[in-house]
Amino acid sequence: MTQDPPPPPSPTLEDVARAAGVSRATVSRVINGIRNVDSAIQEAVRQAVAATGYVPNRAARSLVTRRTGSIALVVSGAGGESGSFPVEVLADPFFGRVAGGVVGYLRPRGIHPVLMFAETAEARAQVLASLRQGDADGAVLVSTHAEDPLPRLLAEARLPAVLFARPAEPVPISYVDVDHRAGARLAADHLVARGRKQIVTISGPLDVPASQARLAGFRDAMAAHGHPFVPCAEGGFTYHSGERAMERLLADHPGLDGVFVANDLMAQGALPVLRHHGRAVPGDVAVVGFDDSSAATACRPALTTVRHPVEDMAAELARLLLEHVGQPGRRPTSIIFEPSLVIRDSS
Amino acid sequence: MTQDPPPPPSPTLEDVARAAGVSRATVSRVINGIRNVDSAIQEAVRQAVAATGYVPNRAARSLVTRRTGSIALVVSGAGGESGSFPVEVLADPFFGRVAGGVVGYLRPRGIHPVLMFAETAEARAQVLASLRQGDADGAVLVSTHAEDPLPRLLAEARLPAVLFARPAEPVPISYVDVDHRAGARLAADHLVARGRKQIVTISGPLDVPASQARLAGFRDAMAAHGHPFVPCAEGGFTYHSGERAMERLLADHPGLDGVFVANDLMAQGALPVLRHHGRAVPGDVAVVGFDDSSAATACRPALTTVRHPVEDMAAELARLLLEHVGQPGRRPTSIIFEPSLVIRDSS
DNA sequence: CTGAAAGCGCTAACAA
DNA sequence: TTGTTAGCGCTTTCAG
Numbered sequence: 001m002t003q004d005p006p007p008p009p010s011p012t013l014e015d016v017a018r019a020a021g022v023s024r025a026t027v028s029r030v031i032n033g034i035r036n037v038d039s040a041i042q043e044a045v046r047q048a049v050a051a052t053g054y055v056p057n058r059a060a061r062s063l064v065t066r067r068t069g070s071i072a073l074v075v076s077g078a079g080g081e082s083g084s085f086p087v088e089v090l091a092d093p094f095f096g097r098v099a100g101g102v103v104g105y106l107r108p109r110g111i112h113p114v115l116m117f118a119e120t121a122e123a124r125a126q127v128l129a130s131l132r133q134g135d136a137d138g139a140v141l142v143s144t145h146a147e148d149p150l151p152r153l154l155a156e157a158r159l160p161a162v163l164f165a166r167p168a169e170p171v172p173i174s175y176v177d178v179d180h181r182a183g184a185r186l187a188a189d190h191l192v193a194r195g196r197k198q199i200v201t202i203s204g205p206l207d208v209p210a211s212q213a214r215l216a217g218f219r220d221a222m223a224a225h226g227h228p229f230v231p232c233a234e235g236g237f238t239y240h241s242g243e244r245a246m247e248r249l250l251a252d253h254p255g256l257d258g259v260f261v262a263n264d265l266m267a268q269g270a271l272p273v274l275r276h277h278g279r280a281v282p283g284d285v286a287v288v289g290f291d292d293s294s295a296a297t298a299c300r301p302a303l304t305t306v307r308h309p310v311e312d313m314a315a316e317l318a319r320l321l322l323e324h325v326g327q328p329g330r331r332p333t334s335i336i337f338e339p340s341l342v343i344r345d346s347s
Numbered sequence: 348m349t350q351d352p353p354p355p356p357s358p359t360l361e362d363v364a365r366a367a368g369v370s371r372a373t374v375s376r377v378i379n380g381i382r383n384v385d386s387a388i389q390e391a392v393r394q395a396v397a398a399t400g401y402v403p404n405r406a407a408r409s410l411v412t413r414r415t416g417s418i419a420l421v422v423s424g425a426g427g428e429s430g431s432f433p434v435e436v437l438a439d440p441f442f443g444r445v446a447g448g449v450v451g452y453l454r455p456r457g458i459h460p461v462l463m464f465a466e467t468a469e470a471r472a473q474v475l476a477s478l479r480q481g482d483a484d485g486a487v488l489v490s491t492h493a494e495d496p497l498p499r500l501l502a503e504a505r506l507p508a509v510l511f512a513r514p515a516e517p518v519p520i521s522y523v524d525v526d527h528r529a530g531a532r533l534a535a536d537h538l539v540a541r542g543r544k545q546i547v548t549i550s551g552p553l554d555v556p557a558s559q560a561r562l563a564g565f566r567d568a569m570a571a572h573g574h575p576f577v578p579c580a581e582g583g584f585t586y587h588s589g590e591r592a593m594e595r596l597l598a599d600h601p602g603l604d605g606v607f608v609a610n611d612l613m614a615q616g617a618l619p620v621l622r623h624h625g626r627a628v629p630g631d632v633a634v635v636g637f638d639d640s641s642a643a644t645a646c647r648p649a650l651t652t653v654r655h656p657v658e659d660m661a662a663e664l665a666r667l668l669l670e671h672v673g674q675p676g677r678r679p680t681s682i683i684f685e686p687s688l689v690i691r692d693s694s
Numbered sequence: 695c696t697g698a699a700a701g702c703g704c705t706a707a708c709a710a
Numbered sequence: 711t712t713g714t715t716a717g718c719g720c721t722t723t724c725a726g
Contacts, residue, residue, distance in 0.1 A: 010479065012719055023697045028721060036695060055480045059415070060719030062406035063702045070461070070482070086454075087447030087658060091440045091641050100434025103464065107433075110473070112461045112482060114417070117450065126457070132357065134405045135417070135459060239645050272647045294438050298586050300619045311434060359703055370713045375705060383711060407703030410718045 011052040020048035031056060062134065071321055072136035073102055073113040074127055077144030085119040089144065093265070093293045094310065098142050098164055101314025109322075113140070124150050131159050137325045140164070140317055146208045160324040162317050166334070168209050174320050174332040176313045180210050181217030183306040183339035187260045187288040188221035190304070194286050194347055196258030200231045202245040202270060204262040211237075214262045214290065231256075235266045242266025246273040257285055258347075264289040264296045267303055271346070286347035301345035309337050358399040367395035378403060409481065418668055419483035420449055420460040421474055424491030432466040436491065440612070440640045441657065445489050445511055448661025456669075460487070471497050478506050484672045487511070487664055493555045507671040509664050513681070515556050521667050521679040523660045527557050528564030530653040530686035534607045534635040535568035537651070541633050541694055543605030547578045549592040549617060551609040558584075561609045561637065578603075582613045589613025593620040605633045605694075611642040614650055618693070633694035648692035656684050 013031075017024045022041060029037050030045040037045075048054075062068050075089050089095050102113060114136050118124045127150070131139060138160030141151060146168035154161040155173050163175035191199050201218055204211030215232060222230045231253055233245035242261060246269070249256060261267035267289035271281060279285045281301055289296055289305035296303040316335055324330050360378075364371045369388060376384050377392040384392075395401075409415050422436050436442050449460060461483050465471045474497070478486060485507030488498060493515035501508040502520050510522035538546050548565055551558030562579060569577045578600055580592035589608060596603060597620070608614035614636035618628060626632045628648055636643055636652035643650040663682055671677050 013721095014719080024720080025698080025722080026696060029696090032721080038695065041696085055476055057410070057719050058481045059406045059409035060702090061721075063404070063410055063704090063719080064721045066702080068406070072459070073462070084447070084451075086450040087444055090437070090443030090446045092443075093438045096437030096439075096443075097434055099437045099462070100431065103433040103462065104431075107464065107470075107473075112419070112463050112477060114459045114461050115420070115446070115450065116459050117454065123454075126454075129402060130459060133402045268645075276647075298615075300623075360705095361703080371704080372706085372714080373712060376712090379705085385711065388712085404703050407718090408705075410703080410720090411705045413718080 010057075011054045012057070013054075015052050016045065016048045016054045019052055020044045066134075067325075068134050068137050070111050070136050071106065071113055071318070071325070072116050072127070072131060072139040073099060074116045074118055074139045074141045074150070075144065076118040076124070076127075076141055076148050076150045086117050089117070093295060094263075094291065095142065097293065097310040098314045101311035102140055102318045104311065105315035105318040118150055124153065128153060128157060128159075132157065138162075138321050140314075140321055143167075145205075158328075160321060160328070162321045162324065164314065164317055166209055168207075172332050174324065174334060176317050176320070176335045176337065177210075178308050178313065178337045178339050180213035180339075181220070183290060183308070184214045184217030184260065185221040186306055186339060186341045187290070188218050188225065190288060190341055190343070190347065191258040191260065191286055192222075192225045192227075194258070194282075196286050198253060198256045199227060199258035199260070200233070200249050200253055200256045201260040202235050202242060202249070202262060202266055203232050204235060204237045204266075206234055211262060218260055235262070237263050237265060239265050239269040242269030243273050246270035250274070250277050250279075258287075259285060260288050260290075262290050264291045264293045264299075264303055264305055267305070267346075268295045268299050271299055271301075271303075282345065282347045288347050292342050296342070296344070299346065304344045304347040305342050307340045307342050309339070313337050357404075358401045359404070360401075363392065363395045363399050363401045366399055367391045413481075414672075415481050415484050417458050417483050418453065418460055418665070418672070419463050419474070419478060419486040420446060421463045421465055421486045421488045421497070422491065423465040423471070423474075423488055423495050423497045433464050436464070440642060441610075441638065442489065444640065444657040445661045448658035449487055449665045451658065452662035452665040465497055471500065475500060475504060475506075479504065485509075485668050487661075487668055490514075492552075505675075507668060507675070509668045509671065511661065511664055513556055515554075519679050521671065521681060523664045523667070523682045523684065524557075525655050525660065525684045525686050527560035527686075528567070530637060530655070531561045531564030531607065532568040533653055533686060533688045534637070535565050535572065537635060537688055537690070537694065538605040538607065538633055539569075539572045539574075541605070541629075543633050545600060545603045546574060546605035546607070547580070547596045547600055547603045548607040549580050549582050549589060549596070549609060549613055551582060551584045551613075553581055558609060565607055582609070584610050584612060586612050586616040589616030590620050593617035597621070597624050597626075603632060605635075607635050607637075609637050611636040611638045611640045611646075611650055611652055614652070614693075615642045615646050618646055618648075618650075629692065629694045635694050639689050643689070643691070646693065651691045651694040652689050654687045654689050656686070660684050 013024045017027045030042050116127050118127045142164045151167050151171045166177045203215040219230050233248045235241035235245040289303045292305045292307035296305045360371045364374045463474050465474045489511045498514050498518045513524045550562040566577050580595045582588035582592040636650045639652045639654035643652045
C-alpha cells in the first residue's frame with residue numbers, strides 16, 4: 001500500500017472571510033455577484049479569494065439552493081438487448097452534432113452536461129431516479145425511436161425536460177424541430193428543376209414522425225410537379241440500410257434518374273451501389289440527401305443535401321431547458337427551424 | 348407568467364425514519380447497505396422507503412462524504428480557434444467508442460459521466476476548477492493531440508485522473524494503451540504473406556506517439572521481411588487527409604501494390620482514390636487499416652484492419668479511475684492491450 | 695450595507 | 711444493534 005501525504009483541505013468561505021476580515025455572508029454575496037456590497041470590500045474579498053485559491057463547494061451550494069447547476073443529456077430510445085447501445089449512438093454523427101450544439105451553448109455558462117442513456121425500461125427508471133436525486137436540474141432528450149415513453153415519464157414527474165424533435169404522440173413538453181416537409185419539398189423542387197423524370201426515394205423508418213413527414217412532404221411536392229406516384233424503399237437511417245434500399249429500387253425501377261434519400265448516411269450507402277450498377281452520379285442519377293452531416297462531404301461525389309441546422313437547434317434546446325429550470329411553471333414551447341438546400345456534386 | 352402548484356417537497360431521511368419508526372441513522376445504514384441491522388428493521392425501512400418514494404439527496408450526501416459519485420469524461424487536445432471542437436470530436440467514431448466503453452462500465456454502477464472539453468488554455472482552467480469544486484471525483488482523459496498539458500496539470504493538482512493512451516512525455520498518471528508496434532507488425536506480416544512487393548504506408552500525425560509507434564513498428568517488421576525502406580505519407584487521421592496522402596503516394600510510387608494505413612478513417616478516404624486511379628482493391632492493391640472502427644465495415648471493399656480494442660480499454664480505464672478515487676495514494680499503473688488482425692475484403 | 699445565525703439532508707463518530 | 715449528535719460548506723432571512 002503506497003501512501004502520499006494527504007492533500008491539504010481546500011479553503012472554505014470561512015477561510016476567505018477571515019483573510020478578508022469580513023463575514024461569510026459578505027464573501028458569499030461577492031461571489032454570487034449580489035449588489036449592495038461596498039466596492040472596497042468587494043476588492044478585498046476578491047483578493048482574499050485569489051490568495052486562498054478558494055473554489056466554492058458545489059455540494060454545499062446545491063444543498064441550500066436546491067439546484068445542481070448541471071443538466072443531463074439523455075439519449076433515449078429502443079436499443080436492442082445488446083449492451084452496446086451507447087457505443088452505437090455515440091458513433092452516430094447526428095448525435096454528435098446534437099451534443100456539440102448543447103455543449104456549445106452550455107459551456108460558456110460554465111455548465112457541463114451529464115451523459116445518460118435510456119434504451120430499456122430499467123435504464124429509464126435509472127434516469128428518472130438520477131434526476132430526482134439531483135444529478136441534474138433537467139434533461140435534454142434525444143430520442144432515437146418514436147414511441148419513446150421517457151418524454152411522458154419526465155413530464156409526469158414534473159422534471160424540467162426538453163426534446164429534440166416532436167414526440168410521436170403529443171406530450172406537454174417543449175421541443176425544437178426542423179420543418180421536414182419543407183426540406184423534402186426543397187429536394188423535390190431541385191430534382192425536378194434538374195430535369196429528372198423517374199424520381200424515387202429512400203425513406204427513414206416509417207414509425208418515426210420525421211421520416212413520415214419527409215416522405216409525405218416529398219410526395220406532395222412531387223405531386224404538385226405532376227408526379228403523382230413516387231416509388232419508395234424504407235430504410236433505417238443507417239449506411240447499410242441505404243445500400244439495401246438502393247438495391248431494391250434499382251431492381252424495381254432500373255430507369256430511375258433521381259433519388260431523394262431521407263438522410264445522408266443512407267445516401268452514402270446508396271452511392272457505391274449506384275456506381276456498382278454502372279450508374280454515374282449525377283450524370284445518370286441525381287442524388288439528394290438530408291441533414292448535411294459530415295457524411296455529405298465524405299461522399300464521392302459530395303452530396304447535395306437538405307441542411308438540417310442541428311447544432312443551432314440543439315443550442316436553442318439547451319436555452320429552452322435553462323428557461324424551464326429557472327421558471328418551473330413555464331408552459332411548453334415548440335420552435336420549428338427552416339431547412340435549406342446545399343448544392344454540391346451529386347445532383 | 349404561468350403558474351402550476353409548487354411540487355411537493357421530496358421526502359427526506361427524517362420522513363422515512365418517522366414512517367418506519369426508527370432513527371435517521373438506521374435508515375441511512377440500510378440505504379447504504381451497512382450490515383449490523385436487524386433484518387426485521389431492514390424490511391420495515393425498505394417498506395417506508397417505498398411508501399414515501401424516498402430518494403437520497405446527492406448534494407447532502409456529497410457534502411459529508413466529500414465524494415460526488417460521478418466522474419468526468421474529458422476530451423482534451425489542441426482544437427483550432429473555432430468553437431466547433433466539441434462537434435468535431437463527438438462526430439469522431441473513435442471518441443464514440445471510448446465514451447461507449449466508459450459508459451458501459453460506469454452505468455451498471457449507477458454513475459453517469461460528466462462531459463467536458465478542454466481544447467484551449469481557458470477551457471483547461473475551467474475543467475480544473477470544475478474538478479476542484481467537486482463536479483466529479485476524477486477524470487478519464489482522452490487527448491486528441493500529443494503535448495497536451497492537461498495530464499500534467501491534473502497530476503500536479505493531485506486530482507484522480509487516468510489517460511487513454513500513453514502521454515507524449517512521461518507524467519505520473521495511469522493509462523491504458525494498445526501495443527501499436529505489435530499491431531503494425533501484424534499488418535506488415537499480412538501484406539508480405541499476401542505476396543505484396545511494393546508496400547507503402549500512410550501514417551498518422553507524427554507528433555502523436557501512437558502514430559510514431561505504428562510507423563516504427565511497421566518499418567521494423569518490413570525490414571525484417573527484407574524491405575528496408577517503406578515510403579510513407581503523413582496524414583492527420585481524418586478522411587480527407589487519407590485521400591490526400593493516397594494521392595501523393597500514387598504519384599510518387601505508381602507501382603505500389605500494398606498499403607498500410609494508420610487508421611480506418613484514412614483508409615476509407617484512400618479507397619475511393621485508388622479506385623479513381625484505376626487500381627482494384629484488393630486485386631491491384633491490398634489495403635490494411637488500423638482500429639477496426641465502424642468505418643472498416645462501411646468501406647467497400649470492407650477493410651482488413653488491425654483491431655484496437657477501444658471499448659475494452661476504455662472500460663478498464665474507468666475501472667482504474669474508480670480505483671484511484673477509492674485509494675488516493677495509489678501508484679499509477681499502465682495496461683497495454685494486444686491488437687489482433689481482422690481479415691476482410693481489402694487484402 | 696454588513697453580520698449573526700439558522701438550517702439544507704445526510705453520514706459518521708460515539709454512546710447506550 | 712440502534713439512537714444521539716455534531717457537523718460538512720454554503721445561502722439566506724433577519725437584525726443591526
